[in-house]
Amino acid sequence: MRPLLSLALAALAACSLGAAGPQVGAGANWTNPGGDAGKTHHSALAQITPANVGALGLAWQAELGTMRGQEATPVVVDGVLYTSGVAGRAYAFDAASGRPLWAFEPEVDMQVNRTTCCDMVNRGVAVARGKVFVASLDGWMYALDAKTGAVVWKSDFIENRRKGDNSTGAPEVAGDVVVIGMGGAEYDVRGYVTALDLDTGKLRWRWHVVPHDPKLGPQERPELEAALKTWDPNSRWDIGGGGAPWDAINYDPETGYVLVGTGNGGPYATSKRSPAGGDNLYLGTLVALDPKTGRMVWHYQETPGDNWDFTSTQPMILTHLTIDGKDRSVVIHAPKNGFMYVLDRRTGELLRANAIVRTNWAKGIDAKTGRPLLNPAEADYTDGPKIVFPATTGARNWHPASYDPATGLYVGAVLDMGNLIFMTPGQKPARARALNNDAALIFTPDVKAALDTLPAPMAEAVRRLPAYQEALRDPGKAQIRAIEPLTGKTVWAADTLGWQDRGGVLTTASGLTIHGGVDGRLVVRETATGKVLKEIQTGTPIMAAPMTFMAGGVQYIAVAAGWGGGGYPFVPRYSAAYTRGNMNRLLVFRLGGEAVPIPDLLPPIEVAPEPPAQAADVTAETIARGQGLFFNNCAICHANQPRSITPDLRRMQPGTHELFRQIVLEGALVAGGMPRWNDVLTPGDADAIHAYLIDLQGKTRADELAKQKAGKPLDGPSLTILSNY
Incomplete structure (x- = not known):
């Protein structure tokens, strides 16, 4: 963890905790994720009010490293x-x-x-x-x-x-x-x-x-x-x-x-x-x-x-x-x-x-x-x-x-x-x-x-x-x-x-x-x-x-x-x-807190790289089978979108293509969160999925080159389909 701290410098705005009587909701402590025994996510605190909330700012922040x-x-x-x-x-x-x-x-x-x-x-x-x-x-x-x-x-x-x-x-x-x-x-x-x-x-x-x-x-x-x-x-x-x-x-x-x-x-x-x-x-x-x-x-x-x-x-x-x-x-x-x-x-x-x-x-x-x-x-x-x-x-x-x-x-x-x-x-x-x-x-x-x-x-x-x-x-x-x-x-x-x-x-x-x-x-x-x-x-x-x-x-x-x-x-x-x-x-x-530091903008999306050539024995049927296997096993994690928080497999680099079997079947990237699939997928299955992704990457590259030439954004909307079909 790499904490990034910024202490507030402004003075405290004083106000009462509210009228006397039984407390409803969490108090000074927030003792469980729901706050109180009823998990009402309600607080009895009242120092921050509609009248002064305009002064709300950052007291401190911590980067969590993930x-x-x-x-x-x-x-x-x-x-x-x-x-x-x-x-x-x-x-x-x-x-x-x-x-x-x-x-x-x-x-x-x-x-x-x-x-x-x-x-x-x-x-x-x-x-x-x-x-x-x-x-x-x-x-x-x-x-x-x-x-x-x-x-x-x-x-x-x-x-x-x-x-x-x-x-x-x-x-x-x-x-x-x-x-x-x-x-x-x-x-x-x-x-x-x-x-x-x-x-x-x-x-x-x-x-x-x-x-x-x-x-x-x-x-x-x-x-x-x-x-x-x-x-x-x-x-x-x-x-x-x-x-x-x-x-x-x-x-x-x-x-x-x-x-x-x-x-x-x-x-x-x-x-x-x-x-x-x-x-x-x-x-x-x-x-x-x-x-x-x-x-x-x-x-x-x-x-x-x-x-x-x-x-x-x-x-x-x-x-x-x-x-x-x-x-x-x-x-x-x-x-x-x-x-x-x-x-x-x-x-x-x-x-x-x-x-x-x-x-x-x-x-x-x-x-x-x-x-x-x-x-x-x-x-x-x-x-x-x-x-x-x-x-x-x-x-x-x-x-x-x-x-x-x-x-x-x-x-x-x-x-x-x-x-x-x-x-x-x-x-x-x-x-x-x-x-x-x-x-x-x-x-x-x-x-x-x-x-x-x-x-x-x-x-x-x-x-x-x-x-x-x-x-x-x-x-x-x-x-x-x-x-x-x-x-x-x-x-x-x-x-x-x-x-x-x-x-x-x-x-x-x-x-x-x-x-x-x-x-x-x-x-x-x-x-x-x-x-x-x-x-x-x-x-x-x-x-x-x-x-x-x-x-x-x-x-x-x-x-x-x-x-x-x-x-x-x-x-x-x-x-x-x-x-x-x-x-x-x-x-x-x-x-009285400070402004929140805003992360920098991400760099522009680049055109998908040129994929490797398909293996000599790949057919249209192979690619179709790979597509089915992909949606049955991979699509729930891989959206194939350029800003996804999991890898966009339409943008695989040459080294990833070379190690595709090892990644999918042998767990070469388990430490990074990519599990191995050798108990579900055969080498032929992995190759079919790879063939589908090579085909998809080629089509994506051609589409994005055309968009680039026409001055259109590369990140067009896509369907949200969750499937085991």
Whole structure:
């Protein structure tokens, strides 16, 4: 790590912390990534106000030494700021001055990169008993000495390392255990959460999301025997079922339960995963577990029989609401599926459920049964392509929202967009540690242009879909919205630059809403109205949620900056990463601070270099086979865009071409994050992929030379297509 510090010189603007009374939200300390026990991402601090926020500037910054996604919200305890970064790195700073105290980098098996669909991110640390807990990308929990960063213990929490398991979430301390989930549902995993002893790291319990193959004997827990009845006995147990709980784990001290949101099914289509249908418990579900034993107390399935990658892993907020004249302990949850749910967190009783975006997979939620009113005519793509709202990117995703008790508003990033989804016929053999979703996704902003790339009969079928005209009329938009939790009504909405421009949110007791943008802005709004009060251009994309703390009588606001996450290779043209690169930074602000140093502009894009000649035996069929292999295995990481944060393979240099087999099959670049594929791809497969890329590079070069001659930009827009087709 190479910290770059700049201390603020201006004097402190003095003001009160607010009226006397019980504190709501985080105080001087921000004790977990969500701030307080309810993870409301709300602060009781009020030194920075609408009246003085114009004086907000940089107090200090630290370069994190990486160039991938930053999704963690820092934690501050007693004047020390702790945060995590790429692949499970951890850092500690003096919170007031930015003086680095220690940095930790785990030894990560980069083969796990094959199963991290959505970048090498990490969403934060937990702090308890003098230790900082952080999970590495490859599934090791580290307990670090909070003062020195030294490893106190490390524990392997991956159940089966021959599968596609990985870890990107923040640990959660629940009594005397630390609880962690895992990711990889698009691959070949059977989801689970793990509880480790806080003092020793020993396994205390593990809770599985989906049953195992009944032919293997009794299930691990009674609730899994019950779940088995909701699955076809002949389900695709070889693929695992999915359900990975990669985020959204909350310990509720009021009830003593650990609340967990579970992931999507694998493969995506219910008809392939569980051919006879069924709810497929506990996919797309909120579950309450006893942290001492892992016993399930209650569950509520938000998306029965998930067919659309509608995870329930989006952040939860625990609070109290007055409902029908009674004070209720509730969990507010807005998962991918487009509805906002309010549940009793003691019992799991559904109290409210309202759509917050367009939803055509379901017509609503039955208030009596709690079940969605499914709409298979528009959303079941078993027999042909469908345009489904919301998209698999989710109405809400990992970007934390905030709940402001003064206004009663839930403020967060919302995406109102759909996608075309289709699959190939027939069952496919399971692929170890490789994509098994068997679905192609084309987001509605790209659907019209994509029809020219699809087979004519499929394109015509898409044009006849009821949702096609809707997709043309309103392809989608991302917004920061303030929503009433009990009605789903939007009080105000602020458009962002594009569907990839989403970020986490902080609210404060002084009436401020603070969030970032992938164009590099830190934006401060009035919570009640959404009015912009202050914008600070940082030159680095901001997706993570800001937080705030007090140190030495001064209120600070901190946020991690760096583009990444889902769809990370597709860097949007409006992103600061596109124009200025993706230098990961931690930015800390205070009243009277300085201007933020802006990274230099990137150099102009150059024409793709001349590729080598094709091998003598390469045919059109070879190139077509290579294209299919590329989209099945490589395209999820390689966008082939000139500003992608992964290599643009249309611009390979001669040395890369010469070593292509060694890179793909033997792991010549594993240290740089490129895994080896010799267990999935044959030498002939690697050669076919290489032939396709040589052909693509030649076409790209010819196209860019023509653009250059005509004075046109070289970086024309491209379709965003995520495919296993």
